[in-house]
Amino acid sequence: ELKVEQNPLFLSMQEGKNYTIYCNYSTTSDRLYWYRQDPGKSLESLFVLLSNGAVKQEGRLMASLDTKARLSTLHITAAVHDLSATYFCAVLTQGGSEKLVFGKGTKLTVNP
Amino acid sequence: NAGVTQTPKFRILKIGQSMTLQCTQDMNHNYMYWYRQDPGMGLKLIYYSVGAGITDKGEVPNGYNVSRSTTEDFPLRLELAAPSQTSVYFCASSPLGTSGGRLTDTQYFGPGTRLTVL
Numbered sequence: 153e154l155k156v157e158q159n160p161l162f163l164s165m166q167e168g169k170n171y172t173i174y175c176n177y178s179t180t181s182d183r184l185y186w187y188r189q190d191p192g193k194s195l196e197s198l199f200v201l202l203s204n205g206a207v208k209q210e211g212r213l214m215a216s217l218d219t220k221a222r223l224s225t226l227h228i229t230a231a232v233h234d235l236s237a238t239y240f241c242a243v244l245t246q247g248g249s250e251k252l253v254f255g256k257g258t259k260l261t262v263n264p
Numbered sequence: 265n266a267g268v269t270q271t272p273k274f275r276i277l278k279i280g281q282s283m284t285l286q287c288t289q290d291m292n293h294n295y296m297y298w299y300r301q302d303p304g305m306g307l308k309l310i311y312y313s314v315g316a317g318i319t320d321k322g323e324v325p326n327g328y329n330v331s332r333s334t335t336e337d338f339p340l341r342l343e344l345a346a347p348s349q350t351s352v353y354f355c356a357s358s359p360l361g362t363s364g365g366r367l368t369d370t371q372y373f374g375p376g377t378r379l380t381v382l
Contacts, residue, residue, distance in 0.1 A: 185370055
């Protein structure tokens, strides 16, 4: 059974600082997705990582995927308050009917 | 495109009552999903559908039923509401994008339905 773990679950950081959120998963997969959720809102797709070594960047966020280590990272560069949200990674199961398994999310707070 | 729409936005049910959560997408996506999100947790898959007439159970299907008579609609039915079903419910859809026969496209989420069972 695929399990997805994110850490940290809570992250408080100052504006201008850098930090990384980690997403580990337990069984083989080569499809990983990052989503953002603002309080009381739905999920917004950030990145789709489709192969080993994939790297995607959008503004101050950069995501990467290492399928051999079963690890994805979401790196935040020079954080700003607008990045405050909860970030979820989701991993696609392999074989049979494909489904997304979500991590518990990382609640990020960026303080001025 | 309206994307994925859900109704109602909020609902309070009494124990034992029934209701249907509606989900409609106008993007002609084949895949549709129902998730629940409990406080401080990620999303858990309840049911999903790969096309009209085809549905399958996800991780937490007990207490729920679904149907998919059209590409656009994927309603979720709660027959006998229980306090454990208090949650936020999200519907999502994705196109049949594939790479080597594998699903590649992201899922598009609706705004959610906040359900409380008292």
